Amino acid sequence: MTITHVEGRKWVLRIKDVKESDKGWYMCQVNTDPMRNQIGFLNVVVPPNILDYPTSTDMVVREGSNVTLKCAASGSPQPVIMWRREGNEPISTGASSLNASTFTISRVNRLHMGAYLCIASNGIPPSVSKRVMLIVHFPPMIWIQDQLVGAALGQRLTLECNSEAFPRSINYWMKNDTIITQGKRFEPSTHEASNYKVVMKLTIKEVDIGDFGTYKCVVKNSLGETDGSIKVYHIPSTTTTPTTPPTTTTLPITTETPYRKNHKNKIYRPFDEYSSSSNKIHMSDSGELRNMDLSKDKDRDRYRENSANLEDQREKEAFVDNDTKSDASVGRHFTARMDLTVLLALLMIHFLR
Structure with a gap:
């Protein structure tokens, strides 16, 4: 000065x-x-500066515990503190940032694990930030989508397990209490989906009869150990057998049904409405047909009977005597008989072929 x-x-x-x-x-x-x-x-005026103390450094916590992150900064005017997650992941429910010098996470879980940024600004450039890594430790866990898998002999088969653990885990496959290693027939592999998620795969290049059974995927870290099981069963190969359609023989059989007259359906009409002919056919009680001339018989009215329910709609004539007022015979039962001898002969011919 x-x-x-x-x-x-x-x-x-x-x-x-x-x-x-x-x-x-x-x-x-x-x-x-x-x-x-x-x-x-x-x-x-002084641009912001984040203080080493009491600002939090990288933190390691057990899953389920509570954690508080702190950030302090100096500057003139006094800086404003804002917390964000790296990659713009949500820092809390429905919020991607938090304006506070400290914030607390209750019952922290693996989803909270990651990098948090403390950003200080006061309108005087430049703004400054500090990265705080939150590490959450938890024992391994496994989930399997398909625990029962079928395979045919000679098939290429891949089994899959998904695991989560931190610190990072040791992952391997077992069958019959023996660890499966890389070889001509087996190909185990792992893929890290995130810093705590691992996808385990076991490929059987050509399934043999001895490969059926139960396989275990095992996950271990410093906090614990767990495993999951997948059972592989045999699917027999199917063969198609040609089938011959059955031969069907049709035997014609003729059946005759007895004709019966239904008196309830009789309809009587004056015969003269249909014909003026006086020569009519009459059936006697013995079944004999006769040609009768009734033109000179004036004391009788002539009627024709229509049986509406007969299959062949046959017509018969009936005569009513006015002197005696008695009903004449209006029909007889026509009975058709089946020729059993012909039927039996046809059946014998069919079975002797």
């Missing part, structure tokens, strides 16, 4: 390498009578 006299009555105060401590009130005083002075305020 220096004072320079320039141009006779002008004095200048020069401050080199201004520090935050230089901030404050300054007075220029002239010792005259009366004395004169002038006051000025020097405001020093």
Whole structure:
């Protein structure tokens, strides 16, 4: 800090390498009578700076515990603190950032594991940030999508297990209490899906009869051990056998049904409505058909009977005598007989072929 006299009555105060401590009130005083002075305020702005203490460093916690992250910064004006997760992952439910110098996570779990950024800004560039890594330790766990797998002989088969563990785990496959290693027939492999997720695969290049059974995927770390089982069973190969359609022989059989007259369905109409012929056919009680001339018989009315329910719609004639008022015979039962001899002969021919 220096004072320079320039141009006779002008004095200048020069401050080199201004520090935050230089901030404050300054007075220029002239010792005259009366004395004169002038006051000025020097405001020093300082970009933000994150303090090492009490700002949190990388933290390792057990799953289920509570954790508090802290961030402190200096600057002028006083910096504003904001927390974010690296990769813009949600820092809390429904929020991607949190404006606070500290925040607490209750019952931390593996999903909280990752990098957190403490960002300090006060409008004076540049803004600064610090990266705090939150590491969550938990014992291994396994889940298997298909625990029962079928395979045919000679098939290429891949078994799969998914595991989660941190610290990172040791992963291997077993069958009959023997560890399966890389070889001509087996090909175990692992793929890290994230810093705590691992996909385990076991490929059987050509399934043999001795490969059926139960396989175990085993996961170990410093906090525990677990395993999962997959059972491989045999699927027999199927063969197609050609089939011959059955031969069907059709034997014609003729059946005759006895004809019966239903008197309830009889309809009597005057015969003269249908024909003027006087020669009619009459059936006697013995079944004999006769041609009868009834044209001279004026004491009788002639009627024709229509049997509506007969299969062949046959018609018969009936005669009503006005003198005796008695019903004449209106029909006889026609009985058709099956020729059993012909039927039996046809059946014998069929079976002797």
